Amino acid sequence: xxxxxxxxxxxxxxxxxxxxxxxxxxxxxxxxxxxxxxxxxxxxxxxxxxxxxxxxxxxxxxxxxxxxxxxxxxxxxxxxxxxxxxxxxxxxx
Numbered sequence: 459x460x461x462x463x464x465x466x467x468x469x470x471x472x473x474x475x476x477x478x479x480x481x482x483x484x485x486x487x488x489x490x491x492x493x494x495x496x497x498x499x500x501x502x503x504x505x506x507x508x509x510x511x512x513x514x515x516x517x518x519x520x521x522x523x524x525x526x527x528x529x530x531x532x533x534x535x536x537x538x539x540x541x542x543x544x545x546x547x548x549x550x551x
Contacts, residue, residue, distance in 0.1 A: 468500065476513045478502055 472478070480502040481485040488497040501510035518524050 468524060471513070474513055476502070476510050478506075478509075495506055 479502055481487045486500055489499045489501050490497050491499045519526065527534070
C-alpha cells in the first residue's frame with residue numbers, strides 16, 4: 459500500500475500546501491536519505507516532518523466538523539467493532 463499509494467498521497471500533501479524544497483528552475487530538490495542510491499526524497503529544509511505536521515494541523519483546525527480537545531488524553535478509542543460488540547451484549551440480555 460505504501461508504495462502504490464505514495465504518489466497520490468504526496469500529491470495530496472502538495473495540494474494541502476506542504477512546501478517541499480525546489481530548485482531555481484522550479485523542479486523539486488530531491489535528496490538521498492538512508493541507504494538510498496538515488497535522489498528521490500522530497501524534503502523541506504531539514505524540517506520535513508514539522509512542515510507536514512504544521513500543514514495538516516492547520517487543515518484540521520480549519521475544519522468545522524473537527525473539534526480539537528487540547529490537553530486531553532485518549533483512554534480508549536471506540537470503533538465500530540466496540541459498538542457491534544456492545545450491541546450483541548445488549549441483545550443477549
